[in-house]
Amino acid sequence: MSIIEAAPRGDTDLAVRTEGLVKTFGEHRAVDGIDLRIRPGEIFGVLGPNGAGKTTMLRMLATLLKIDAGRAEVFGVDVAGNPHVIRQLVGVTGQYASVDESLTARENLWLFGRLQGIASPRARSIAAELLGQFGLEEAADKPIAQFSGGMRRRLDLAASLITRPPLIFLDEPTTGLDPRTRGQMWDTIRYLVADGCTVLLTTQYLDEADQLADRVAVIDHGRKVAEGTPDELKIAVGNSTLQLLLADPDEVSAASEVVRRVLGSDPVLSPERGRLNVALDQADLAADVLIALRTAGVSITSVSVAKPSLDEVFLALTGHGTDDDSSTEENR
């Protein structure tokens, strides 16, 4: 075998490695210098609001978009230099089902198997096996136009698994799914990892990242603003959040002062006037804050204690919320 024909030497210490990854659309830097290290066999979550650059980053890693600057490797193989090799190593499931609407589920799986060089009878048996595993046997020969959103997603994921690629990209796999279907999708993703695969998934839901991911990177405006295990991220945000709406918005600074005195940390001001979010290590501390506010004479219109949402993660990590972010995105 000549050196030129030899397969690229795979450094399988890392499933994905990016350095200073950049994608620009005109003036807009959709992905602005992202470094990632994803270990084989882990589920890595990329958390961020709409327009943060998650999908763009995934599409670059999947050879669907050109990398404008920086470097990306999948199992040690350079993505920009060996797109054909990368396409054999990566299975991609997009945000929108990328299956053929005019074919049946069975025909779709057979088609994608054949295209990847699997002999017809084998492609047929793999299709049947996957249809069974994903609970699609009954609908196997119906047009996809009749499929529900959840069924399409399952078929889409099944189509990505035909050749059992070692790395799987899932772009918001459960956005828009009902809770039951969501749970099923989570089980499938966990199984993939048990099978030896590495999974890179993007999500807008903190609880999804919490449930599934071993490690999470938080992305905002094309930059990585935080990385760690879900537990580490939650500690940064607090285990729960006390949300306060002040009767008089002008008392915000007085209220902040009280919170600082009681908890030793600053509250996060919400874009909405007079609203404060206070990160709490324990929900019990809410009472202390409320009593202190009453003593200081700060009056409150509404109070709630909630689990931290993605919004709080963003408020805590970036100082602005997800709504705020998507509105600036639209104004560009």
Next chain:
Amino acid sequence: MIAPGREAVRAADRVAAARRHVSMGETISQTMTMAWRTLKKMRRNPEQFFDVALQPILFTAMFAFIFGGAIAGDVQSYLPLMIPGILAQTVLTTCMATGTQLREDMEKGVFDRFKSLPIARIAPLAGPMVADLLRYTIAATLTFAMGLVMGYRPGGGAVGVLAAILLAIFTGWSLAWIFTWIGTIARSAQAVQGFSMMILFPLTFLSNAFVPIETLPGWLAAFVRINPVSHLVTAARDLANSALVSGEVAWTILACLIVIAIFAPLSVRSYKRHM
């Protein structure tokens, strides 16, 4: 939900086993699989065949009765001149649909998956074109069938007619690369349609398809003589009417090969850039 116990996926083995390039054999097999997909779609949407089926029937009858008397004296003597012209026009219109349908297809989610698969970049473009051979065959056959019904008796016999049909199919398939390229650069299917019309009309009407070149002013005759459609029409006339393989056949094939050599690489390039 999935039964465990399978052999685990090993990344290092996969990297080692990965192929670096798509071979010629793989490209052909992938193109044929893509053609299968297009044929399946055609079978489920038979309305796609309306233009292919109606145009030869309608145009043959219409043009014969409108132009027949004026150009050739009567309908019967116009048919040998006109049928090869309609043949060329029909396959050209058919290959325009190739570009429009490719554009529509490319906007669907499934093309995202095609791009993410380790397959030859040309396969999603060439597959539908192979399937379209069926459309050309239907269109060309119907044109001659309609001619026969109207009293056309080709002097070249069955062999001559078959050769003319084959040449027309090959020409249609080759010229379809132009429209495929337009399909990959245009913003919408409507844009493809409009742009293709602008190419198609001068090509078909500024040819000898319906009128003898001698009747045209000099500057127009000059263009008509170099128009590849004129070569196809003349070649098809010689084949169908007198079973004569003239030099026009060679010119037609040469023109087709040049079109493929230019527009197939252009199409693949612009398809890749779409990613």
